[in-house]
Amino acid sequence: MSVISLDPGATLAEPRARQLRRVTRPPAGVVLGGGIVLVLVLAALLAPVIAPDSPTAGSVSQRLFNVYTIGHMLGTDGQGRDVLSRLIWGARPTLLAGVIPVVIGGLLGTALGMLAGLSRSWVRNLVMRTLDVLFAFPAILLAIAIGAALGPGIKNAIVSLSIVLIAPVARVAESEVLRLRSDDFMEAARASGARGTTIAWRHVVPNIAPPLLVYCTSLIGLAIVYAAGLAFLGLGVAPPHPDWGGMLDDLRANVFDRPVLSLVPAAAIFLASIGFNLLGSGLRRMLDVREREVAA
Amino acid sequence: MRPAPLLAAEHLVKRFANGVRAVDDVSLDVGAGETVGIVGESGSGKSTTAKLVLRLLDADAGTLTFEGRDLRALRGAALRSVRRRLQLVPQNPQTSFNPRLRIGDSIAFNLTVHGTARRAARARAAELLDQVGVATAHARKYPHELSGGQLQRCAIARALATEPALVICDEAVSSLDKSVQAQVLNLFAELQRDTAIAFLFISHDLAVVEHVADRVVVMQEGRVVEEASAARLWEHPAHEYTRALLDATPERQLARRAALPAA
Amino acid sequence: MNSLSPALRRARRSSAALGEAAAAATAAEGEELLRVSDLTVAFRGRKRVIEIVHGLDLSLHAGRTLVLLGESGSGKSVTARAILRLLGAGAVVEGSVRLGATELTELPESSMGLVRGGAVGMVSQDPSGSLDPLRRAGPQIVEVLLRHEIESDTRRARAHARELLSQVGLRDPDRVLRSYPFELSGGMRQRIAIAIAIGCRPRVLIADEPTTALDVTVQAQVLELFARLQRELNLAILLVTHDVGVARVIGDDVAVMYAGRLVETGPAEVVLTDPRHPYTTALLDALPLPGIARGALRSIPGQPPGPGARPWEGACAFAPRCRSATGACTSHRPPLSALGPGRLTGCDVIADGAPRPGEDRREVSA
Numbered sequence: 001m002s003v004i005s006l007d008p009g010a011t012l013a014e015p016r017a018r019q020l021r022r023v024t025r026p027p028a029g030v031v032l033g034g035g036i037v038l039v040l041v042l043a044a045l046l047a048p049v050i051a052p053d054s055p056t057a058g059s060v061s062q063r064l065f066n067v068y069t070i071g072h073m074l075g076t077d078g079q080g081r082d083v084l085s086r087l088i089w090g091a092r093p094t095l096l097a098g099v100i101p102v103v104i105g106g107l108l109g110t111a112l113g114m115l116a117g118l119s120r121s122w123v124r125n126l127v128m129r130t131l132d133v134l135f136a137f138p139a140i141l142l143a144i145a146i147g148a149a150l151g152p153g154i155k156n157a158i159v160s161l162s163i164v165l166i167a168p169v170a171r172v173a174e175s176e177v178l179r180l181r182s183d184d185f186m187e188a189a190r191a192s193g194a195r196g197t198t199i200a201w202r203h204v205v206p207n208i209a210p211p212l213l214v215y216c217t218s219l220i221g222l223a224i225v226y227a228a229g230l231a232f233l234g235l236g237v238a239p240p241h242p243d244w245g246g247m248l249d250d251l252r253a254n255v256f257d258r259p260v261l262s263l264v265p266a267a268a269i270f271l272a273s274i275g276f277n278l279l280g281s282g283l284r285r286m287l288d289v290r291e292r293e294v295a296a
Numbered sequence: 297m298r299p300a301p302l303l304a305a306e307h308l309v310k311r312f313a314n315g316v317r318a319v320d321d322v323s324l325d326v327g328a329g330e331t332v333g334i335v336g337e338s339g340s341g342k343s344t345t346a347k348l349v350l351r352l353l354d355a356d357a358g359t360l361t362f363e364g365r366d367l368r369a370l371r372g373a374a375l376r377s378v379r380r381r382l383q384l385v386p387q388n389p390q391t392s393f394n395p396r397l398r399i400g401d402s403i404a405f406n407l408t409v410h411g412t413a414r415r416a417a418r419a420r421a422a423e424l425l426d427q428v429g430v431a432t433a434h435a436r437k438y439p440h441e442l443s444g445g446q447l448q449r450c451a452i453a454r455a456l457a458t459e460p461a462l463v464i465c466d467e468a469v470s471s472l473d474k475s476v477q478a479q480v481l482n483l484f485a486e487l488q489r490d491t492a493i494a495f496l497f498i499s500h501d502l503a504v505v506e507h508v509a510d511r512v513v514v515m516q517e518g519r520v521v522e523e524a525s526a527a528r529l530w531e532h533p534a535h536e537y538t539r540a541l542l543d544a545t546p547e548r549q550l551a552r553r554a555a556l557p558a559a
Numbered sequence: 560m561n562s563l564s565p566a567l568r569r570a571r572r573s574s575a576a577l578g579e580a581a582a583a584a585t586a587a588e589g590e591e592l593l594r595v596s597d598l599t600v601a602f603r604g605r606k607r608v609i610e611i612v613h614g615l616d617l618s619l620h621a622g623r624t625l626v627l628l629g630e631s632g633s634g635k636s637v638t639a640r641a642i643l644r645l646l647g648a649g650a651v652v653e654g655s656v657r658l659g660a661t662e663l664t665e666l667p668e669s670s671m672g673l674v675r676g677g678a679v680g681m682v683s684q685d686p687s688g689s690l691d692p693l694r695r696a697g698p699q700i701v702e703v704l705l706r707h708e709i710e711s712d713t714r715r716a717r718a719h720a721r722e723l724l725s726q727v728g729l730r731d732p733d734r735v736l737r738s739y740p741f742e743l744s745g746g747m748r749q750r751i752a753i754a755i756a757i758g759c760r761p762r763v764l765i766a767d768e769p770t771t772a773l774d775v776t777v778q779a780q781v782l783e784l785f786a787r788l789q790r791e792l793n794l795a796i797l798l799v800t801h802d803v804g805v806a807r808v809i810g811d812d813v814a815v816m817y818a819g820r821l822v823e824t825g826p827a828e829v830v831l832t833d834p835r836h837p838y839t840t841a842l843l844d845a846l847p848l849p850g851i852a853r854g855a856l857r858s859i860p861g862q863p864p865g866p867g868a869r870p871w872e873g874a875c876a877f878a879p880r881c882r883s884a885t886g887a888c889t890s891h892r893p894p895l896s897a898l899g900p901g902r903l904t905g906c907d908v909i910a911d912g913a914p915r916p917g918e919d920r921r922e923v924s925a
Contacts, residue, residue, distance in 0.1 A: 446862075478844075507853060507856075
């Protein structure tokens with residue numbers, strides 16, 4: 001999964017995105033990524049309607065059917081449960097564990113980043129150095145550690161992922177704010193006699209929102225992978241409810257006799273994560289459309 | 297005796313973190329309705345002086361009096377309210393407007409922060425644009441949709457919005473093409489004639505300063521080295537550095553070259 | 560400023576023919592080193608191809624400085640970069656650029672790399688952009704001398720570098736060689752960039768706004784350096800600038816660009832004191848010279864047409880802003896026509912010596 005990265009540098013290198021209004025024809029990445037995300041959302045919403053079988057009940061006589069079996073498109077798992085149905089139902093915890101932590105971590109991270117970016121240097125140092133401590137651990141290790149401390153369950157997985165995502169978002173937000181701070185219009189706003197909070201709301205938020213939105217969209221892909229990782233370790237959705245990470249764990253034992261079948265949940269995780277990443281990087285390009293100015 | 301000046305700066309000092317005195321014992325004053333030019337090269341401390349006067353930076357020593365009030369002592373609401381009377385036209389029009397706000401909203405912002413209702417502020421913004429010669433329809437445009445000259449007029453409109461007593465122009469025409477610069481300089485002249493606003497006009501361009509200013513302060517390495525009326529400075533520069541600046545103008549360079557014996 | 564006074568202008572006009580003849584004679588002395596013919600540059604936009612420079616002819620002669628004068632958006636920098644083929648894949652360049660007998664537009668990229676910084680030296684606006692901030696100045700100069708095979712070994716290249724730095728007027732070359740770019744002032748960095756540019760013994764030097772980022776006193780020194788090097792090395796210099804003052808100080812010849820075209824060319828002294836195109840006139844009149852009453856500057860109304868909005872044929876691009884425009888100006892575009900040797904104008908309304916629109920304003924405003 002080399003496409004995903006917690007490295008905020010990936011967005012920092014981009015010039016500040018501009019002018020939502022000028023969005024024209026969406027690039028291919030947005031269409032493809034948006035398509036994948038749409039399928040995922042529809043699956044989650046319509047799971048009771050479109051899932052062919054029960055995601056939790058199976059019969060032992062139907063264990064480990066391979067993919068392309070009639071009646072079980074994607075085969076069955078070790079307990080005879082229909083993998084396709086489990087995948088469809090599993091879209092729910094996948095989306096929840098992908099989106100909610102990004103929303104929570106994104107809002108908290110943005111708030112901290114703005115606080116750091118707009119405050120005096122000692123406040124900035126305090127906030128950012130504290131976050132550095134968080135950021136020093138590999139994110140997945142941190143998520144596992146917090147998840148393990150809180151215990152299994154999707155709520156705890158969401159909490160632990162939210163905490164993990166605060167630091168990277170805060171870093172991006174802070175650097176965006178710092179870049180703004182040196183802009184002339186911020187000085188003009190200060191000279192106008194506006195309060196700090198007014199300046200933050202009217203001048204800072206509209207300028208940092210687009211790049212942060214883009215970054216957070218890509219982070220959803222990452223959160224999905226991490227959530228699957230937690231579930232794989234038994235720190236996610238409690239069995240027997242379906243979850244892609246848990247399914248991966250279930251089918252892992254059959255990687256030699258049913259190699260294709262065992263890869264189905266992995267492929268789903270991969271696709272979902274790619275989908276959000278494509279959407280994110282595509283959005284970045286769309287928001288960055290500027291007239292090609294020709295220097296003279 | 298002269299009446300008390302609108303702005304009086306005495307013995308201003310600003311040290312940077314590395315100990316360098318960016319502004320070193322600078323004193324200057326600006327009378328009501330007067331235009332004072334500050335000329336100097338990079339590192340002369342002219343822009344830092346502007347920031348000290350605007351309280352965008354805090355001076356380390358010295359006094360700043362504006363409309364009879366001790367500017368350096370003002371905090372919070374008192375400082376914010378005095379900023380209505382003390383405005384800025386920054387150097388680069390392309391970056392001095394929030395790229396995500398419409399021009400009209402950027403101008404109205406300066407009014408709404410001082411309590412004007414949004415609707416009234418918008419109406420006033422349109423009037424101001426008209427006053428500086430920008431079509432009022434441009435109020436609905438974003439900064440990148442306007443040219444540098446138009447934007448600089450908008451920046452002037454923004455500075456005028458709160459009816460300031462003093463407008464500080466920090467290299468306000470330096471980034472403009474000469475043909476557009478002439479438009480903006482004429483606009484300044486018109487404003488000087490029609491309003492009682494005082495200007496502190498900062499530029500590296502001696503010709504520009506000479507054109508707009510009544511009095512000129514020459515700065516070098518953080519210090520004021522000469523102060524004189526614009527005409528006198530041009531004809532009888534007293535300080536060596538002023539002479540060096542004058543000698544660097546194309547006219548004097550050409551004159552010097554003409555004086556050389558032909559090769 | 561004295562040279563712009565009306566009395567002098569009138570005097571110049573009467574002796575203009577003499578001056579032009581003399582200037583043309585000097586031009587003929589210098590060998591033609593670089594010739595740009597019918598240069599057209601366009602950029603591929605998302606929807607269409609937009610022309611930025613149209614049908615441009617320039618000629619550089621040994622021992623002469625040609626100033627390409629224009630305001631932002633006129634296409635002057637694009638022209639300089641197009642000559643050196645520095646525009647990248649998005650640009651469509653047509654026309655011919657001949658360096659002596661070599662057609663640069665047809666050279667393979669590998670050979671072009673040796674022309675740049677070799678036979679044709681370059682100096683850019685931002686001297687720090689052409690120097691690696693993380694390396695000392697000395698090795699950077701040495702590297703260029705070795706790459707272009709000016710010197711065969713490092714020791715001699717270092718000595719040569721030292722010599723070059725003294726040549727560009729740096730007083731303590733040894734210290735400069737050991738310095739990192741950030742330890743040097745902008746003027747010193749620009750002198751180093753010039754030293755690198757002349758180090759490979761170019762015959763042609765292309766400088767794009769070389770003094771714009773510098774302080775005025777330093778700017779004057781660097782311009783004097785250009786003039787001296789040109790004499791000493793018999794260089795042909797193409798200097799791109801927006802600054803009429805720079806053009807007057809350094810230019811032997813001047814080519815004025817507006818909206819992607821040449822509008823007037825000729826000896827700098829003549830063009831900039833007795834312009835025969837309304838744009839050149841307006842540009843000179845817009846300068847805040849001493850003695851002009853406040854508010855009495857003659858600005859050019861409106862703005863130049865943006866890229867994509869230019870009437871290449873069928874109308875004069877300057878007509879909407881021109882004080883002398885007649886109805887004909889919006890229906891046909893006069894070709895560049897000769898007024899005298901080496902003197903061309905793209906306007907047929909005031910070319911014939913009719914009163915210039917900016918005339919006598921000093922008397923009116925004073």
